[in-house]
Structures are given as structure tokens and as C-alpha cells.
Amino acid sequence: MKIADLGDVRLHYRIDGDPSGAPIVFANSLGTDLRLWDPVLPHLPEGLRIIRFDKRGHGLSSCPPGPYSMGALVRDTEKLLDLLEVKDAMFVGLSIGGMIAQGLAVKRLDLVRAMVLSNTAAKMGTKEMWEDRLNTVKREGIEALADPIMERWFGRDFRATAELELWRNMLVRQPAEGYAGCCAAIAGTDFYTPTSGLRLPTLGIAGSEDGASPPDLVRETVDLIHGSKFELIRRAGHLPCVEKPEDYTALLATFLKETGHV
Secondary structure (H helix, E strand, C coil), rough: CCCECCCCCEEHHHHHHCCCCCEEECCCCEEEEEEEECCCCHHHCEEEEEEEEEECCCCCCCCCCCCHHHHHHHHHHHEEEEECCCEEEEEEEEEEEHHHHHHHHHHCCCCCEEEEEEECCCCCCHHHHHHHHHHHHHCCHHHHHHHHHHHCCCCCHHHHCCHHHHHHHHHCCHHHHHHHHHHHHHCCCCHHHHHHCCCCCEEEEEECCCCCCCHHHHHHHHHHCCCEEEEECHHHHHHHHHHHHHHHHHHHHHHHHCCCCC
């Protein structure tokens, strides 16, 4: 385990693959830790420096008092990549991780050569919706929201498997303060204007059964970026990297080749 001390927060991160390879950075969703990407790692092309991390308030990273801003989450990621001397990375962001990807690309294009916006959007939900969710978490804990979240995260097929319990447990064991803090960050984010000014290779990925970021919402955001591509993974929900890891990684591998990253 490795911890990056960034001053106001300490981020848990992990590096796999080739230490001198082309960097690919994965940023996970609300309520998950870096293990979200475990299913895709065996299927990635060789020769990559694979960087994963737990955002503030999640996993083994520290949990500063909330609420958080998206600017703080972007700044955490920026500091971590600077510490690791990363440049020109392929950045794969899912859900809130995709919002971090957009913010980072706008701020530091030297860090992001290309990006994958997975199950995400320039703006997700309404401020009132997120405030209601964070208030529920503060009052009753994440457990109160766990079952409806599973319905948004996963398609029908996956919800019928025993593996669902693993991901439900991951969700409810996240710090409530960190989860609520990140809800506040999403509530305050609207990246439509800055994202529409981006010009870098971009792949959008959506799940056909995603109840958190429906395909049309993902496509609308990806279409803001000239020359972007959009792919739909069928019979998958909000976390297609878990439900359909081979399909998901095949899309990543093709995009890596197209952008000259492998």
C-alpha cells in the first residue's frame, strides 16, 4: 500500500504493470474504492503503467471534513500525478471519476493526453437531489440507500448473482462523511461550458441499463467534444467494468491503440 501526503489529504494509491510504461490513470465512482478496476486489469494490454487511487473520503484515503468541492477533488488528482511525475496519461474516469477527468483536462492538459468518460456527464442530477441524498446519509448512513443504489449500479443479470453482495459491502463500508462530501461536489458541478472547449481524444462509454447516468446523458456530454467516440455496452448498468470487464477492456484497448498509447 502506498500513501501520498498531499497536505490537507492523504491519498491511497496503487501502481501496477510496467513502471516505465505509458501511464493510464483510473478514477472510480462514488461509493467505491480502487478495487473497482480489479476486473479489467487482467485484460489490459501489456506495457502500461497502471495508476489507481482512492479519492478523498473513500477507501484507504483520509477523510477530511466535508463538504467537498469538485475543485478539491481535481486538485487532489493533479497533486498526485505531479508527485508521481505523470505526463500525457490516458485518464479513465467513471461517474464522479469522469467529472474529475473533465476538470483535470480543462486545468492541466499536459497531464491528460486522452480520456475515457465512462458512465458520467458534465452535470449529473440536480442540486436538490444530491443534497437530499447527502442529508439522508448523514442522518441514516449509507445503508439506507444501498438497495436502490444497487439497482442503478447493476443490470438485472448481475443483481441475481451472489457477487452483488461484495459490491454492496464495498458501498456501505465507505465513510459516510466522505460519501456525503462527494455528493456535495457533484451537486455543485456543471461542466457543460468548460468541457465543450476541450479538444483531445475522448471515448464515451455507457451501460444500457445504467440508472445513474443513462446512455443519452453520457452521449450528450461526449458530443460536446469534437471528434469524440461513443460506445454502448448492453445489459450493463452504471459499473460496466464490473459486469462486462472483457467488453469494457476491449473498448479501452482499441482506444489505446487508436491514440498511440500502446
